[in-house]
Amino acid sequence: ETGVTQTPRHLVMGMTNKKSLKCEQHLGHNAMYWYKQSAKKPLELMFVYNFKEQTENNSVPSRFSPECPNSSHLFLHLHTLQPEDSALYLCASSRTTGSSYEQYFGPGTRLTVT
Amino acid sequence: SQQGEEDPQALSIQEGENATMNCSYKTSINNLQWYRQNSGRGLVHLILIRSNEREKHSGRLRVTLDTSKKSSSLLITASRAADTASYFCATDAKSERANNNDMRFGAGTRLTVKP
Numbered sequence: 001e002t003g004v005t006q007t008p009r010h011l012v013m014g015m016t017n018k019k020s021l022k023c024e025q026h027l028g029h030n031a032m033y034w035y036k037q038s039a040k041k042p043l044e045l046m047f048v049y050n051f052k053e054q055t056e057n058n059s060v061p062s063r064f065s066p067e068c069p070n071s072s073h074l075f076l077h078l079h080t081l082q083p084e085d086s087a088l089y090l091c092a093s094s095r096t097t098g099s100s101y102e103q104y105f106g107p108g109t110r111l112t113v114t
Numbered sequence: 115s116q117q118g119e120e121d122p123q124a125l126s127i128q129e130g131e132n133a134t135m136n137c138s139y140k141t142s143i144n145n146l147q148w149y150r151q152n153s154g155r156g157l158v159h160l161i162l163i164r165s166n167e168r169e170k171h172s173g174r175l176r177v178t179l180d181t182s183k184k185s186s187s188l189l190i191t192a193s194r195a196a197d198t199a200s201y202f203c204a205t206d207a208k209s210e211r212a213n214n215n216d217m218r219f220g221a222g223t224r225l226t227v228k229p
Contacts, residue, residue, distance in 0.1 A: 002156065035219075056216060088154065092156075099147070100144070110154065
């Protein structure tokens with residue numbers, strides 16, 4: 001257990017569905033991240049929040065919509081996804097942003113878009 | 115954009131042997147981190163090495179950093195079957211918006227340790 005939880009662990013959705021991924025951290029961290037991990041590709045940073053403010057949007061399509069209501073919770077709202085969006089979505093947190101701090105990862109949500 | 119790039123992509127060794135994985139990067143960095151990931155799970159932080167450090171140890175792990183060659187290596191000594199996992203390096207990549215040196219990960223090295 002890393003102190004970062006993600007729900008659901010597995011999700012299958014059609015291209016017209018709307019769903020949300022949830023991440024919660026119990027570490028008192030101020031920064032939270034969404035990553036996408038596809039087979040045999042580098043881990044892709046999607047969004048970064050620090051003190052609830054979005055500090056990075058790595059050219060992510062608008063069908064992915066993040067929400068950070070407080071420093072402990074992070075959501076990823078999904079709508080009209082494409083099959084190529086199928087991947088493992090990882091949430092992470094750290095004390096604050098920057099490379100001096102290690103990131104703590106959740107177990108991920110395995111998303112399949114049909 | 116990707117910053118670190120691991121080599122080799124896959125490595126298979128026998129239990130008890132040493133495993134060496136390499137990471138190369140393109141731009142100057144402040145810090146470099148190594149992570150481990152068991153199949154289908156989240157990443158776990160292993161070690162952080164700063165740009166002014168050349169070597170760090172943690173248990174059976176030894177990390178080196180050569181800033182002149184823009185490369186790092188992770189050595190796992192006396193490997194065990196439980197070391198089977200993917201290993202990633204992560205380095206700074208300057209973020210234009212926040213001026214934070216957020217990290218970027220490579221594609222990883224898949225290590226298999228045979229019992």
